[in-house]
Amino acid sequence: MKLTRRDLMVMSAAGFAVTALPAFASLTDDEIAKITGGAEMGEGGITLTAPEIAENGNTVPIEVSAPGATMIAVFADGNPVPNVATFKFGALNPSQSASTRMRLAGTQDVIAIAQMADGSFHKASANVKVTIGGCGG
């Protein structure tokens, strides 16, 4: 079989996908473990609102809400740096919710982890399809 330029491109792309994806995933898991200390995470109790399709990865509006939480951390699984933001709520915050705008390098999962007042952790995630990535490079 003769290798064409196209074959090489496909092969290298496939190889890249295989090696790169687990690396990103574990990076996010590492960052999450840093916060939770590897504790079990419950579902529910936290809402992450993100658009299903974001045309521009440079400004993706997201909203996190977790009544009774003391802290919410947001991660983007497919960004070069998974950390996005950490919200700590003070005594005068009634709803433990916040909205902001974030960058997404490409189609990926956005993950929010809430630490409740009793010390337990809850997780929510949303998949966002990105048409134009927002991390440059």
Next chain:
Amino acid sequence: MASGVKPRVKVPKKAAAGETITIKTLISHKMESGQHKDGDGNVIPRSIINRFTADFNGENVIDVTLEPAISTNPYFQFEAVVPEEGEFQFTWYDDDGSVYETAKKISVS
């Protein structure tokens, strides 16, 4: 980037005692992520706002740690309880050490 940074904050002028209000904040800042390259292929160093806090009469409402994944001109919307008349203080901390501050008074009817 300490030039051209302008914080903008939207807080109602009046509230009932104990009422929950919505606050919107925006600050003009490039939020250079450290991932971009310039025309010569050199990485442009990271320069972002790394922390934002909102307090009311010295009591904390929200304390946010920002990472490079936050968009240009960081925007935040959140809620706060207004227990009494007073002032909201908003503070942004830049990577270069600059601190940007703004305050809004609110009266209780």
